[in-house]
Amino acid sequence: MTSAPFPRIVATDLDGTLLASDGTVSPRTRKALQAARAAGAEIVFVTARAPRGVREVARQAGVNGTAICSNGALVYDLAADEVVGSSPLAPETARKVAEALARALPSAGLAVETGTNVLAEAAYTRRVAQDIAAYREVASVFDADQPIVKLLAMSPAHTADEMYQAVADEVGDLAEVTYSGTEGLLEISAAGVNKASTLDRFCRERGIGAGEVVAFGDMPNDLAVLLYAGMGYAMANAHPLVLAAAPRRTLSNDEDGVAAVLEALLP
Incomplete structure (x- = not known):
């Protein structure tokens, strides 16, 4: 019996999810993200933060791909330090x-x-x-x-x-x-702009299905992403609405909940 393929996209919120409560990326989380990349996954930050609030996190995490920022209104190329997509409010x-x-x-x-x-x-x-x-x-x-x-x-x-x-x-x-x-x-x-809609467009452009996405979040603005992804995990510290509706649950952000799931999924 062969194990299931590792997800092609790891979509993660930052505050209250990937980051510890002191705003840092733990060594365990960084190691898990690097292992996920080595297994073929692309790490996509999906955050309410603007691009300026993502750069230092990306450096700490060793991630240089794409960030979906401002709740889906901006798509930011980390390596180029450039906004490559924008959906503003008229x-x-x-x-x-x-x-x-x-x-x-x-x-x-x-x-x-x-x-x-x-x-x-x-x-x-x-x-x-x-x-x-x-x-x-x-x-x-x-x-x-x-x-x-x-x-x-x-x-x-x-x-x-x-x-x-x-x-x-x-x-x-x-x-x-x-x-x-x-x-x-x-x-x-x-209208229609949220984390999930932008992530869906990002995935479709690459021929990636929702079933190939693992996602993590803790707040109501994350819930659509958790429901969209083939594997959506609410953090143990998540908002009650998220805990009630999300398909899966992991440890809290301060317990390296993202890393715990990725480690379990890795071949």
């Missing part, structure tokens, strides 16, 4: 979404991820420490004439779950609304 649609957000969550502050910077209005007070140089304060995110890779909405008074429940019906099919943490932050992309 400005007129973003304005309609902002109006819907204002009706549902009047106190929410807005920002825009451009792929290079974060343009933040005064009410958007969230700052990511390692990304602080990328923030630019603006009177209105719609006056900057920059690509809207993601529209961001934050409310310190709510959790992300509460915000999603409040705005989902208001936004409807105008855009894709998701979140990648429990704090009060929503991430909004163009």
